[in-house]
Amino acid sequence: MSPFDHPLLSGLLGDDEVAPYFLADAEIQQMLRFEQELALAEGALGVIPAEAAQAIAGELQAFVPNYELIRRATVRDGVVCVELIRQLREFLGSPLDRHVHFGATSQDLVDTGLLLRLRPILGLFDQRLAALELKLGGLAERFGGNQVMARTRMQDALPIAVGEKLQTWRAPLGRHRARLAQLSPRLFVLQFGGAAGTLDRLGDRGPQVAARLAAALELGVPERAWHSQRDGIVELAGWLSLVSGALGKIGADVALMAQNRFGDIELEGGGGSSAMPHKSNPIAAEILVALAHFNAGLTGGINGALIHEQERSGAAWTLEWLILPQMIMATGAALRTAQTLLGQILRIGRAP
Amino acid sequence: MSPFDHPLLSGLLGDDEVAPYFLADAEIQQMLRFEQELALAEGALGVIPAEAAQAIAGELQAFVPNYELIRRATVRDGVVCVELIRQLREFLGSPLDRHVHFGATSQDLVDTGLLLRLRPILGLFDQRLAALELKLGGLAERFGGNQVMARTRMQDALPIAVGEKLQTWRAPLGRHRARLAQLSPRLFVLQFGGAAGTLDRLGDRGPQVAARLAAALELGVPERAWHSQRDGIVELAGWLSLVSGALGKIGADVALMAQNRFGDIELEGGGGSSAMPHKSNPIAAEILVALAHFNAGLTGGINGALIHEQERSGAAWTLEWLILPQMIMATGAALRTAQTLLGQILRIGRAP
């Protein structure tokens, strides 16, 4: 369905390192991790019996959910967790069933589970950005002294050093890493609020449980649940588009530099054509442009999810599920493709 | 990856009738159908030997492409057909390899193949719209005489007949069917242009081959290839958003009518909550709102694909692949969900 995991297109548009985090297994696993740590935190603080907590944490390892039943129940419930928790309770049996998921709500699992998967993904993106900076630095060492025609408004302006051009490609990447470091503490905050976001069933021990659970999951402690405060998610989406946009600019530049009569850049291994086998198309460059426009367009939609009415909006939350995963995949694919493209560069500019 | 074919979410957000058209098999099959009919048309007109045409058409049935090789080659080529055609030629062997795909280019296969899959999908959507109109008509018969409070700017205005409300939901659906009938002849036009859109290898027999091929595939005959004229595709995308938007309005209305103190509508089988099992959430209504916002946002992106530079833009074309399939799936899911939602209605309004 999605080009990101399509049997024919995912080599071009997907990202094999990121895709596994979006498998149903990976999602379920992080939700179960939440339940496990929740039980342990509640056990340690006496909210549930300590032995029940240990038993839950132990038995959870062996739990295998029935996906087809979840799929069917989700049509009714609008979220996978209701049936997942029902199955889990059935699996644990009495009296553990009363103690598991105590005080939590579906959104706590889903949102926290998402964060636990986002963390390694964003770590990977940061590494990839660093690798691109390094690669661009290497290209600057090799070709920085060459000359290339600067073009403004699609017309020749005057020759500049290739190093200037490479710096223009590179500088935003460093800023994107700085942005990521700044947004991360706002994003990686435990989601834990219970039915109405107030941890009502935990009485005055709510904050303690939250703090302990957050520590166990290495997440920030929330002032209160952010069920209906989606600025962290949307800020991330904006960042993803900034990243793919910076790479799209590189793609656009390379595609223009690679035009036949320009010879500003020499690329290895351009793409073929079924009708003109002699052609050498700058596929990776074009893909960067496409992914940048794609992510740009999606920001329009996901910003709408900020208008998250009341204490939990099924409509606004579902909208995030429809948009965020593909923005992450597109950004991963763009980072991977940029690495490919820079690796294809045999020469930029000409000796002065 | 995509919620539309996700193992847990696709019951909620997918569409089992539409999804099969987006399987790689279905895509390949329609591309091969194009090659088959192309060979037959060219054989009949003497562009290639008639017996070669028959042989190609026959042997194609047995051809099984190697998906993994296509996936890998697509990274290089930016499109699946280059490797597909290479495999096909290898399969057919000499001398048929020279005659297959004669005069065509990758975009001819991909775009025409898309149309051949869109045709049954849009037929299905038209039927579903008709079914919704019927359903709304039935509801009007049962409840049209009841009264319901009209609300403007979120405040009570005055009571109106339920029939008025139902007519407001229904009228756009009829217009959407009329729009579909009008746009279809613009959309369902054979894509066939060869390398540069001019059918250069067919000499003066290009138009005849195009006409015969179009007739065989029951598509319109193009004045010239529409490789870089994407208004038919984008008009379709706009239509999809009009449809999901009309259903999103129904969803928003139902969710508001179903609020606890209003009692304007009674629904069967609302969604559960892991924390509050007593709740009855209007899941289907919320999903309609989410899908409407989702498609609305995507129109922003796909309209950008109109700026399709030169004779074929890899960037703009790839952008369509990233957006159009999910708009179709979202619309299919919305139509299916609307049918579900209307079927859940036990009562609207109250007897006057």
Add this chain to the structure above:
Amino acid sequence: MSPFDHPLLSGLLGDDEVAPYFLADAEIQQMLRFEQELALAEGALGVIPAEAAQAIAGELQAFVPNYELIRRATVRDGVVCVELIRQLREFLGSPLDRHVHFGATSQDLVDTGLLLRLRPILGLFDQRLAALELKLGGLAERFGGNQVMARTRMQDALPIAVGEKLQTWRAPLGRHRARLAQLSPRLFVLQFGGAAGTLDRLGDRGPQVAARLAAALELGVPERAWHSQRDGIVELAGWLSLVSGALGKIGADVALMAQNRFGDIELEGGGGSSAMPHKSNPIAAEILVALAHFNAGLTGGINGALIHEQERSGAAWTLEWLILPQMIMATGAALRTAQTLLGQILRIGRAP
């Protein structure tokens, strides 16, 4: 504020023929025309006294609203008409004040007033499209036999006739005119529903008044008010983006053809640079690309206005006011700029 009527930028980005329709005067004038024809229709059908109708129609001519009071009241009312009608009633005095605006609501005035201004604007756009078709036909006569390099995926493919390229630019324009003809009957339908869209105050004479009023304003007769059915408006927005997108494709092509080493096209009067006075920038071509992306992005927002909850959504309706006028201006500016750009063409391609 807006580049479309900015003292410095509106020559570049505005449209002097379209802008007057968005003056407050023009808006008020069409709303008053609605009131005038409403009174006459109601007078003719005995809904209000015939002499009151004549008096209203006569006196309205002399009515000059107080804009500053309207501006202030609109903060409170969310719509200009409440205060406009209050002023109008005060101006007419007793007993005419009871008869004017009888049975109508603010949205009737605003939406119908918009249609009355859209009609000449869309007529103008249709003429401009026709003029562009003619101009492209003329260019084809002069340069159609020249050759130009076709480029696919930003790489040289093979030479084609300039006539092929011009046909690619022209064909969508004809389809846009056909689309406009098809959507117009759906769009140009009287808005008239009263408080809750049911013409409740007119009793069983509602349909007759609507028919007579529609005839007087040369608009279609609605089955019922389309207060919360916005598909006509959003379909128009989609059309506007199709038009500017087609022109953006021409702009992108021209900017690429005009690149220094290509010489595919020769333009008169390119734009200057404060730092490089020798440059000749393809300003009009770039503006077409910018306007196309601009309109494309706006479609994302205005499609969201389809989710128009209940009988009148202040939020969704206001969103239209924020978006539609600028889409119209952008389209007007694009049509004007395309005419300029085509007029700058001194040569396309080279003799074979």
Add this chain to the structure above:
Amino acid sequence: MSPFDHPLLSGLLGDDEVAPYFLADAEIQQMLRFEQELALAEGALGVIPAEAAQAIAGELQAFVPNYELIRRATVRDGVVCVELIRQLREFLGSPLDRHVHFGATSQDLVDTGLLLRLRPILGLFDQRLAALELKLGGLAERFGGNQVMARTRMQDALPIAVGEKLQTWRAPLGRHRARLAQLSPRLFVLQFGGAAGTLDRLGDRGPQVAARLAAALELGVPERAWHSQRDGIVELAGWLSLVSGALGKIGADVALMAQNRFGDIELEGGGGSSAMPHKSNPIAAEILVALAHFNAGLTGGINGALIHEQERSGAAWTLEWLILPQMIMATGAALRTAQTLLGQILRIGRAP
């Protein structure tokens, strides 16, 4: 044209404190300030004669540009500065004309001039956010102990303290202020690069001039010109949408709480209706929702401006001019309207 400075709508949708920064006068004034400080910096460093620098700085005060000529020339040049600088040179006469604008390009003026206007605007927005936090704090003191029904998925969940709800509205505002503080050093960086972004005419004194000019304008010193690196601008746009989105959530909540049968909130001075004078519509709340959707949609467009090809893209840059000013106005209007809305609150929730 724009609702933000429309004679009838700008009270509702505009912002009288922000609008003046978008007057042509204000734009020109900041561009001239750039020229003045540039001359002084270049004079101090011996790039131009010191006395010429002083003379330019002095005479500039009296310079009055001819707007109509600029408007006309901008059609040709695509940017206002070419003609502005021409007029300025004519005004200064020989030999000052050679020394003014030395080494700079149009984009240096326009982008730096924009920053100089953005600085007080964003300062104002920060103050308004702080004022809203304070206001929400005050409401929490008065009504925080009241109870209100929490609603999830549009259905009653359980009663919560009003303080919880107010905290949900308030917390994002503090984060938005922190974001602004973090993005500001990335945004407020001098634009100064000359024709091709390399300060080619300044030889090795480029960095010194840039540093001195940046200091004079209280802007950051760029590593190199950011002519084609637009992440600072687009990050700002994302921030604007985060702000209006947070306010849109408040608006959506208030509109729902103010529904007739809920009585969760009591507002002063709701909006009227021309047909139902008794109604009290939550206009300010609706406007917040509309502005949030509006800005959300615009992010889709402006993120596309990241794909800023080559050393200066007329298309991508113009796209920013079309979008950014209105995002600023919409955010200003939303902040102003939120203040109004919170001020209208007479009561939230009920004593427990």
